[in-house]
Structures are given as structure tokens and as C-alpha cells.
Amino acid sequence: MLKKTNTIREMNLYRYTKTALSKITMSFKLTLIFFLIIVFNGNAQTPAGFDLIAYEGFNYTSGTSLLNTNGGAGWTSNWEQSYQQRYLKTATTGFSYTGLTTIGNKAEWASNCYGGCNDIASLKRGFPLQNEGVVYFQFISVLEASATGGTPGIRLYNSTALTGGFGASTGTKMSILDAGLANLSSSSANLNAQNLVVIRIDYNLNKTEMWINPNLTTFNYSNPTSPSATANIAPEFDSFQLFMRSGSIDEISIFKSVTTGLDRNGKTTTTSADFVNKNGSIGADDAIDLNGKKVLVVSPIAVGDFHAGGVVFWLNGSGGGLVVSVVDQSVNTTGWGCLSTDISGAAGTAIGTGVQNTADIEAGCSTAGTAADLCANLTLNTYSDWFLPSILTLHEIYNNRVSINATATSNGGTSLVTTSYWSSTEKNSINAYMYRMTASPHLQYSNKSDLRAVRAVRAF
Numbered sequence: 001m002l003k004k005t006n007t008i009r010e011m012n013l014y015r016y017t018k019t020a021l022s023k024i025t026m027s028f029k030l031t032l033i034f035f036l037i038i039v040f041n042g043n044a045q046t047p048a049g050f051d052l053i054a055y056e057g058f059n060y061t062s063g064t065s066l067l068n069t070n071g072g073a074g075w076t077s078n079w080e081q082s083y084q085q086r087y088l089k090t091a092t093t094g095f096s097y098t099g100l101t102t103i104g105n106k107a108e109w110a111s112n113c114y115g116g117c118n119d120i121a122s123l124k125r126g127f128p129l130q131n132e133g134v135v136y137f138q139f140i141s142v143l144e145a146s147a148t149g150g151t152p153g154i155r156l157y158n159s160t161a162l163t164g165g166f167g168a169s170t171g172t173k174m175s176i177l178d179a180g181l182a183n184l185s186s187s188s189a190n191l192n193a194q195n196l197v198v199i200r201i202d203y204n205l206n207k208t209e210m211w212i213n214p215n216l217t218t219f220n221y222s223n224p225t226s227p228s229a230t231a232n233i234a235p236e237f238d239s240f241q242l243f244m245r246s247g248s249i250d251e252i253s254i255f256k257s258v259t260t261g262l263d264r265n266g267k268t269t270t271t272s273a274d275f276v277n278k279n280g281s282i283g284a285d286d287a288i289d290l291n292g293k294k295v296l297v298v299s300p301i302a303v304g305d306f307h308a309g310g311v312v313f314w315l316n317g318s319g320g321g322l323v324v325s326v327v328d329q330s331v332n333t334t335g336w337g338c339l340s341t342d343i344s345g346a347a348g349t350a351i352g353t354g355v356q357n358t359a360d361i362e363a364g365c366s367t368a369g370t371a372a373d374l375c376a377n378l379t380l381n382t383y384s385d386w387f388l389p390s391i392l393t394l395h396e397i398y399n400n401r402v403s404i405n406a407t408a409t410s411n412g413g414t415s416l417v418t419t420s421y422w423s424s425t426e427k428n429s430i431n432a433y434m435y436r437m438t439a440s441p442h443l444q445y446s447n448k449s450d451l452r453a454v455r456a457v458r459a460f
Contacts, residue, residue, distance in 0.1 A: 046255045047221040050136070053254040054127040059104030060090045066107055066123055074254070075127050082124035082241040085115035088249075095140040095250040097196050099216030106140075106250035107242075120151055124241040127254060129158070130201070131236040131319045135256045136221065137166070137199040143247040145192040146172050150181030152191060152244040156237035158318055161459070164235030166199055166210070167191070167243075176208050176231040179459055180355075180385030187212050187228035192247070200224060206234045206308070222257070232382055233308070233460075236319045304403030308460035309381035311407045313400040314351060314393070322352065322457050324397055324404060325386065326413025329374040329454045336422050336448040337361070337370025342429040349425050349433075351393045354457065357424035358387035371422040375456035386456035388424035391443060393457060394435035397421075398442060417453045420444075 046052040054074035060066070067087045070078040081087070089110040096102050109121045143152040153167015155177075165177035168191055175186040176199075189195050189212040198211040198219075209227035211219070242249065301321070305312045310323030338361075345360035361372035371388055378386040389397065397404065397416070405415040418438050425433040431445040434452050446452070 046253070049222055050255040050257050053130065053135070053256055054125075054252075055254070056125070056252045057102065057104035058090055058094065058107050058250060062090055062092045062105060064090045065110065065112070066090065071104075072252075075125055077124075077126040077239070079123045079125050081122075083120060083122035083243065084117050086110065086113050086117040086119075086121045088121050088123055088242065088244075091248060095194065095248075097140060097216070097251075100196070100251065102251055104250075106248045108248035109244050109246050119245050120243055121245075122241060122243045124157075124239055126239040129236065129238040129318075130254070130256065131158075132203050133256055134203070135201045135254065137201070137240075138197065138251070138253045138255075139249055140194065140196050140251045141247065141249045142194045143167065143191040143249075144245045145190070147191065150177070150243065152247065153177060153181075155181070155241045155243060156235045157239045157241065158236045158320060159238065161316075161320060163237055163320065164208070164233055165240075166197065174210070174212060174229075176210055176229050176233075178231070178233060178383065178385045179235070182384050184231040184233065184382070184384075185210075185229040189213070189228065198224075200227075201234050203234045203236075206232060208233050208235070303400055304407055306407050306411045309383040309458060311404045311411075311413075313404055313457075314396050320460055322393065322396075322459055324389075324408075325378075325380055325456045326408040326411050327380075327455075328414065328417065329378060329456055330371070331417060331453050332419055332451050334369065334371050334374060334422070334454050335451055336426075336432040336434075336446075337367045337373070338365035339448045340429050341365060343426050346424060346426040348390050349392050350390060351396055352390070352459065354390040354393055354424045355387045355459065357390055357426075361388070361424060361426075371452070371454045372424055374454050378456050380456075383458055386458045388422065388454065389457045391423040391425040391433040391435060394421055394423050395442065397455075397457075398435065398437060401437070416455065420446075420452050422452045422454055 052074055056072035059071055060069055065087055066079045066089060068078050087110055088107040091106045091108045094102055094104055094106045147168030147170055150169045153165050155165040156163050163179050165181060168175045169177060169181045169183050172190055173186040174189045174191055174195060174197060175183040178184045187210060196213050198214055200209045208231045210229040212228045301307055301312055303312050308323050310325050312321055312323050315321040343361050343364040346357040348357045358372045358376055362376050375386045375388040401416050409415060416437060420434045420436045423433045423435060427433055427445045430447060432448050434444055434446045436442050436444055
């Protein structure tokens, strides 16, 4: 009887021990799986020494429309509609690249149309604003062979303002694009080849560089050399939009390295406004780090600065704004153009609407050498996205004329004229608005054939 009781106890102990071990093993497996998910979803594309901002490996079921999907890491929105109602879908496979950890499939152009469509598939997604330090944007793509109208590519936005992009506006080569989607600098890589595209945006130096298919076993993200393309812009962005007529994209990754300095309490911080220098002054350009070394701090852009190809005269409060050319494109020798023609859409008066006014004038008026045409075809200080300012933009230029004149003349330019400038704001088929720089009232309209001065502006 005693032997039987002991046997029962031993069997119960065995069952208990086996159950406990099974639970421990399962717990370990779940922990390991959770760890692997975090590692491969969160840091698949992040080099050592950088912080991940956002990552998408398209780890979805093959054939899934990407509209409203929310995979990846670091994003502030799902994949959303950005243009018409043709979207991208998940392919059956993903891209691979030597030295790069990849997961999931890839996103590709989809033939399905869910409403109004042309041949462009597009989507957009948001993430935290990038506007300081050094930021990388990296992806693998195979796009259509030849570009038209800013497609194919990735368009960068700061809120609703287009700030730049990658891909091509025209031609066949992978390029850095400006805020008007014009090719600023092109690589030798074909759009329709499989390319690992590595973009480095340096807000300290106002520079964007691109590498195509670098050797990742030797590529130094902290100090890269010999870029495939370079442009003197540093677009701020908190979202991007994909545009393509064919092809696919994969392994989208955004990561950053921000200058670290000391605050007044001796703690490290990445907020440049809190940096102190060796004398304890806050917000200094010669701040120090934890080791007492100087670090580069870029002072905030201000009205009157020479920046982005011109003189800053208006700021939007989010790191962007408008600059005016340091020279006139015409001094009282140019007409507004297209007398007796009503230009559809060219009626914007608000600050910044000149870019659309200019586009509408160019589309509706074929006359060469008009005020808007001079601006639209201007290339100055490496920038080619200039436009004729709206009437209220000219008023802002007038308000800041003293600092504009000082900065323009010190950077090889000329002062504003004291007569009048054409705006891009049309009144009717006969007249357009111009701004008188001395006589009051300043805001007037004039016959389109009258000859007035022209000075272009651009956004940054």
C-alpha cells in the first residue's frame, strides 16, 4: 500500500514538473519571438551609431493593397491616399542586398483602380518632423525607365508643403529633386535598375548627398565619401509620398544622428537652443560636448539672412520660408504678357501663391520673356525653382526692403528698384497687379503691356 502511494506521488510530481518545464519553455519561446520581432522590425535598417526614425519592410501578405496598412516601426500614420485612387500592393517577394538585413516582401505598382485613376500609383505616410542634424533616407527600388512630371519618385513634405524629393522629373537617371520637383543633381544610375539608394541630408551644412549601390561592408555612414549626386538643399520633412507608373520599392528606412551638446546643468542634450559654450552662455554657436570639444550648432534662420540662393524675407514658423533673388531679372523692361487673355488660376494674392500663379501663367500664355516666364526659366545660385511673387508677397518684400538690400549688395547683388515690380496676380484679361516701391498706395494694377521690373522668389 505504501509503495503504491509513493508511486502515485512520483507520477504526480513528474506531471507537475513536466507542465512547469513546458510553461517555462513556452515563455522563453514567446520572449525570444518578441525579441526577434523588435530587432528585425525596429532596427533592420539602422547602422551602428544612429537612431531609427521609421522603417517599412512591407511584411504583409502577398497581393495586399497597402492602403490603410500600418506595419513597420516609427510611423505616425498608416499608408494613406495621396493622389488618385490607384495604390501600391505587396509583391510575392522582396529585394535583397549584400550587407543589408531585409524582411518581408516589397511594394509594387498595382493595376487595380478604386475610383478616379490615371496610370500613377501613389501612397503617403507620416513620421516625426526631420529638420536638424544629419538624417538618412534609404530604400531599394526598380522604377519606370523614363521620368515625366516628377514621377517616378519619393516626394518629401513638411505638412502640406512640398520640400524636395528623390527619383526624377525628366530623364532616366536617379536624381535629387528640388521643391518644384526639378532635377537638381543626377547620378549615373538608371531608374529602372535595381538600386539601393542612400540619401544623406545634412541640416548643418544645407546639403543633400546621394549614393547608389554602395558597398555596405565598407560604407561609413558617419563619414561617407564620393557621393553619386550632391545638391545644396536640406529639405525639412514629416511625410513622404510615393509616385510610380510601374516598378517597386522596398526596405524604406529613415534614421538620424543629431549633434549632442551640454546644457547648463551639465547634462547631454540634442536641443541646440539649450547648448552652452565654455563660458556657460546658452544657445551659443561654439557649444561644447561632454568631452569639452566644440560642436557645430546652426543658428536659426532669420529674415535678412542669405540662404537657399537668396535673401530670406518671410518665415513660415516651421523651418521654411521664402527668399528673394539678390538681383532683378528685369529693370522696367518687361511686360506682364498676354494682353486680352484671361489666365485661369492666376488670381492668388496670399503669400506663397505665386508658385501656382506662375505655373498657371506659363500654361496659359505661350509668349516668351514675360515677367512670369523670366522667373520660371531662371537658374540662380544652383536653384531653378524660382517664380514670380504674388501681390501680397511683394508687400512682404517691401516691408523687409532694408535688410534685403543690405544682404543682396553684400552677396554680389543689387538693391530693389524704387519704381515698381510686377506681381503674378492677374486682375483681368487687360490688367495685372503691380507693387509701387515708393509712391502710395503701393498696391495697384496696370495694363499688362506696361514695362516694369521683375524680381523672382523661391521657397525653401
